[in-house]
Amino acid sequence: MNQHPKLAIIGFGTMGQAICAGLVEASGYPAQQIQAADCHPAHAKVRAEALGIGLSKDAEAAVKAAEVVLLCVKPKDLKDLLAGLTAAGALDHKPLVVSIAAGTTLAFLDAHTPEGTPLVRAMPNTPCSIRKGMTVLAPGKGVSEAQLATARALFEPLGRVMDLDEKHMDAVTGLSASGPAFVFVILESLAEGGVQCGLPRAVAVELAAQMTLGAASMVLETGRHPAALKDEVTTPAGCTIAGLLALEDGRIRSVVARGIERATQVAAGLG
Numbered sequence: 001m002n003q004h005p006k007l008a009i010i011g012f013g014t015m016g017q018a019i020c021a022g023l024v025e026a027s028g029y030p031a032q033q034i035q036a037a038d039c040h041p042a043h044a045k046v047r048a049e050a051l052g053i054g055l056s057k058d059a060e061a062a063v064k065a066a067e068v069v070l071l072c073v074k075p076k077d078l079k080d081l082l083a084g085l086t087a088a089g090a091l092d093h094k095p096l097v098v099s100i101a102a103g104t105t106l107a108f109l110d111a112h113t114p115e116g117t118p119l120v121r122a123m124p125n126t127p128c129s130i131r132k133g134m135t136v137l138a139p140g141k142g143v144s145e146a147q148l149a150t151a152r153a154l155f156e157p158l159g160r161v162m163d164l165d166e167k168h169m170d171a172v173t174g175l176s177a178s179g180p181a182f183v184f185v186i187l188e189s190l191a192e193g194g195v196q197c198g199l200p201r202a203v204a205v206e207l208a209a210q211m212t213l214g215a216a217s218m219v220l221e222t223g224r225h226p227a228a229l230k231d232e233v234t235t236p237a238g239c240t241i242a243g244l245l246a247l248e249d250g251r252i253r254s255v256v257a258r259g260i261e262r263a264t265q266v267a268a269g270l271g
């Protein structure tokens, strides 16, 4: 398959647009190689035009012409979508089908596509739109190394990519796909703390965001445990340990961890 296979993005909402923007704007994927389809194309017309990609209502035509099909509809819409595509023979040429639907298993996808359709389950996140994404891939049974490499090549320009066994996909969804929303709330809270202590809001938001970026980058770039990095900031009898103890009084660790657990449980029931 060539470096930029003909790609159909089915469902051009939040994630379809985020992935498409990352591909076209940030990684130079040729816009003329991408055709999107959405139930209500008028909603995303301006975005599609800005990216230079084709967008219509016709998912069948987009899939028939594609070498790779990226399914970006909600889990509840997948069954009808796949039934329609299968009935129309749109998958008969066996394109590589990559689904990003939360909670939707490879077994479900297999049962609702023509026999032998190569399937990959992917879980990206919204930071893919600015090439800071995290995507986890789980290949279906019949997927070759070359096909998995094609799926990987689609997401690699958008951030980090990891292959994992499918059994981890719901936890991945709860942590790295829902996670940006949790971090935005935490960032907002950090900024509120700054505002409470007299910082102008815009300054507080910038400090909170750059600090979070720096701290996360230290974990990724040094490979060191977050606890060791935390200890280095924590001078005996200093201000950081005082702040940490206040956070522990509010049970910050279990509150955040339970949030991931809850999101994982709900993700598992979405398919």
Ligand SMILES: NC(=O)c1ccc[n+]([C@@H]2O[C@H](COP(=O)([O-])OP(=O)(O)OC[C@H]3O[C@@H](n4cnc5c(N)ncnc54)[C@H](OP(=O)(O)O)[C@@H]3O)[C@@H](O)[C@H]2O)c1
Binding pocket: 010, 011, 012, 013, 014, 015, 016, 037, 038, 039, 040, 059, 072, 073, 074, 075, 077, 080, 081, 100, 101, 102, 103, 123, 124, 125, 126, 177, 178
């Ligand atoms: N949002 C995230 O951060 C995130 C992260 C990782 C994975 N995901 C997964 O990504 C998928 C999409 O999520 P999203 O947040 O992007 O949802 P979204 O914004 O609702 O986008 C889905 C789009 O698909 C359209 N659609 C529905 N059925 C269709 C069909 N048969 N043919 C063509 N288009 C169709 C919808 O149109 P209507 O609105 O008119 O129905 C909507 O515009 C979900 O399965 C979700 O689990 C989301």
